[in-house]
Amino acid sequence: MVSAGKILVVDDEAVIRDLMTDILAGEGFAVETCASGPAALHLLNDEGGFILLFTDIMMPEMDGIELIREARKVAPSVIPIVMTGYATLETARAAVKEGAYDYVLKPFSLSEIKLAVSNAFERHRLSNEVARLREITQLFNISEAIARIHDEERLVNFVLRAALERVGAERGSLMLTTPDGQGLEIAASVGVPEDAAKTVVKVGTGISGWVAQNIKPLLVEDIQKIPEVAEISRRLERDPSFISVPLERKPSSQEHELRAVGEQPRVLAVLNVSRKKEGGQFTEGDLKTLSIVANHAAVAIENVRLINDLEQAHLATLQSMALLLEAKDPYTHGHSQRVRDYSVIAARRLGMSDRDIETLRLGAALHDIGKIGVKDAVLNKEGPLTPEEWEMIKRHPVIGYDVLVPVQFLTPEHLALVRSHHERVDGKGYPDGLQGDQLSPLVRVIAVADAYDAMSSGRAYRKVMPNERIVGELKRCSGSQFDPKVAQTFVALVEAGQLRRSLPAAAAV
Ligand SMILES: [Fe+2]
Structure with missing residues (x-):
């Protein structure tokens, strides 16, 4: 886990790096430093989790403006602040135009740094809030749409497509549990080869079978790094990052009355997504999104089936009436x-x-x-x-x-x-x-x-x-x-x- 306030300081002068470390660490932030743009990009790339990036402008290998430009590509959410002297004030203003959030002038005081950091963190909090609201609105729209579909085939197709779109995946399937609860078969798929789409997977085998058996979601960022998962599924070598979530039914007391006979399988289906767009990896956030979609979808599938059962019962009554009449x-x-x-x-x-x-x-x-x-x-x-x-x-x-x-x-x-x-x-x-x-x-x-x-x-x-x-x-x-x-x-x-x-x-x- 990444600490809540992680800051990266980039400056070719060791004295500035030390000073910034003293100031920021003293305020309780986790600070990392490096002396050049490429080193900073490496950290942003591999480590991630930085909220703030303090960068000098004049550096030998890569200047601060270029670093900000490159940093936006590898860590779009990081907030850049430039540190500069009066001599390069104009350049600092140019850096703001390039995407820097703010600048501080050297030699800086403790209060200036504290103010810049507190402003940046406030902005970070607000933009997170906006993103969260947007996500909630989109999920709300999906769940509303799901509840309006009364046909199981259309429902599973809609759920799969909505899930793929929400997490930016190019490939996926929704597998329904067979009536005996022993297998899983694909009811909707995108980008899955036809022969694979037709096979029934036994519960307990493969990734989906594991998820159905254990009733647990599975997020794999890179299968190569988890040999025990790689062993379960050979086919995922081409799609190293994926998510599988179970659609779990929540039996109600009412349902027990309506379905008097037979224990229904607890997992209705498994939703699988893989191949993140642009070769990316799925995240905890994606897993959370899919779990919410899966919960709504499970309720909707149950409802559609319940309504269908009631319709069938009603129909059977009508048909018996017709037969009785003819008898x-x-x-x-x-x-x-x-x-x-x-x-x-x-x-x-x-x-x-x-x-x-x-x-x-x-x-x-x-x-x-x-x-x-x-x-x-x-x-x-x-x-x-x-x-x-x-x-x-x-x-x-x-x-x-x-x-x-x-x-x-x-x-x-x-x-x-x-x-x-x-x-x-x-x-x-x-x-x-x-x-x-x-x-x-x-x-x-x-x-x-x-x-x-x-x-x-x-x-x-x-x-x-x-x-x-x-x-x-x-x-x-x-x-x-x-x-x-x-x-x-x-x-x-x-x-x-x-x-x-x-x-x-x-x-x-
Ligand atoms: Fe008639």
Whole structure:
């Protein structure tokens, strides 16, 4: 550790060096002296930790002004003060222009030196304060942004990029602990070779594995100087300075209630950064910054997972409701799952995006949930329905929509699948009589999938149709009830035998 008030005095005259040492040491400062600019730069370079640099101006090898210029490169935070005689007063003023904070005139008195030192230390304290405030503000902004992200993949990528930027690193990874707690796998990386990004590291092996096992951060300024760390990881020879910090979870009492089963791993992830820009070494300050980022990130990851768990639980409840509903009617048993499967197969054939396919998958599973609000006697009636009974049946898309609107994680696209699956492209469907562009591509798919399942399953009032008749119906209703492109896709799938019933109707079992 460097003492709090370390001062370097540079003068080619031994008498000045001795005098300054006496004055400053007498005031309780740690003083080092040297006789030339190059010697001073060497000290600033290797030792570091100097707050003040007193330098003579006229020196043989390197003058004071050049020393100040060079010192700014190797120790930018050091505050230079020049010592000069009246003869070189103008040069002293020039030195101030070059970046010297102040000057003292030889022969100087004790009080002059004390005043210059106290001013310089005050400036040092203030600039430290400003830097600390800036750092805190930036960390605050990062933690705010982290808390706003609700998707784990986006979250880990943001955390890694923010961490790299804050500490000026060019390479890094965020490794998540595998569900069994035994391994670490890269969830986000920058500058890491692809093959390395795919490997799973066992907890307890390598640097990240060590950090996860010991739940301790690791700052290595230069791996060459720590052979026991160098032994752990050969790959870091090219990146001798690095930091690895664990993202530790803090279990709450509430969480214990929500996650009743299974002990979760204590370390959620490990954040690694290496390759400091311009070949520099990471510092204690960088480690502190990363530890703060890691703490916020750990809380955010936990929250995202908790919300996700709750959503899944909610979703499972809704799906059970839909299944329960179908279980009462032997003709529609498994209907929602089949509509889901057919919709997904057709959507893939139509080249829809993964996101759209996911929306269809969930929307289809829930599309008939509104039947919960229709009397069993009407739903399961054998024989033709009266006009009033038809009206009751036709209310189910709106009932389903109303039931699901309050569910936060369902998007308008999901809700449209529930509300509009009985709409037709010619506008003669229900409940809203939408037509043309008012029907989204996803609604067009589910409408055909739903009708296809009705035709291929049979109903209380109608037998299962043979494939040729189904194909005939799909073609006949193309452009009126069905979107032509979707109808054509279903025809192709039926003819190729690719719409096999994964879940047979209970009546057929
Ligand atoms: Fe329906």
